[in-house]
Amino acid sequence: MKFSCEKYVLQQAALSAARAAAAKSPIPTLEGLLVQAGNDVRLTGYDLKKAIYTTIEADVAESGSIVIGARLFCEMLRRMPDGIVTFSVQGETVNVKCGKATFDIIGLSAEDYPDLPVFDQESGVSLPQDLLKKMINETTFAISTNESRPVYMGALFEIEQNLLSIVSVDGYRLALRREAVEGYGDDCSFIVPGAALTDLERFCSDSEEKVLMAVGGKYISFTVGDTVILSRLLEGEFLNYRKAIPEAFRVTVKVERTELLQVVERVSLIVDEKVRTPLRLTFNGDAIDFACATPIGRAEDICPCEGDGGGLEIGFNDRYLSDALKAAPADEINVCLNTGSSPCILVPADGSDSFTYMILPVRLRADQ
16 A cells, blocks of 8 residues: 655644544554555544545655554654655554654554444535535534433534424533425435534534535535535434424513623623622613622623613523523524523524524622
């Protein structure tokens, strides 16, 4: 096996595939990258739950395959000088050379590398990379990190009548984004692990080039250019978010998103990270009064709004509120409430249904 290519191209491919290689595994090959040379060169990382493989153009002198340690290979390429890298294999010894730098390391047999899952495509969609990247960024903040409820460690994808909905929930907040899609068969729903979505967001560019999404019974694949992310889907019953989101509200006020976010961030400066004292919001006529008292001190501020909250008081975790405001893709939003103990809903002020964020309130004490 022997090929040569630009160092930068090989390095980027190795870094991409290494995101799916296992950090530690009783199966040594899972800690490595499968390097295959034929008409071109393909690098694969796989930890039995998620796989990433990417294909690059190279001058292939001799075809073949080998497994090389992912961490070492990426570090070698990073420290090598710029130029043409020559990658060759003799027996189990891998020789990597660039300029005057040469490494001879022991590889592993490609025959011991586990086969990637093969699945029949049941349905698929395509949408621009920049749009999918935004949708992921605007929902993954609410994905749970609680391993006791693994189904919520991913995001629900629903495709119904040319509409893709992405929903994430962690027990304290909910994020929902909707956009039109094209090129799919029957309506479907599935749960994609948060780790796979984080990788997908990194690979998507700010361009209108398409991401191809193919859905099988237990796996999903995302094709971004020459890179494919293959992930096992999460199993379990996801929250019925339609029933969880209130349909009618006693109080609705319109605010400038950035202005509200700035007030939240200013008042949050005195929040004690150990105690996490909530922010107290009072919805009055044409203004939302903010107050927060912690062992550090006290802060107050006012955010103008359109509408009358009738003096309704409600408490929020500052981080949960700011995360939703940062993610909301609108300049003006409606803040919808019923009582001080019921969920707060953020929706676009223009009446569209492109996003919905729900935040559960925090119980306030008299001294807060």
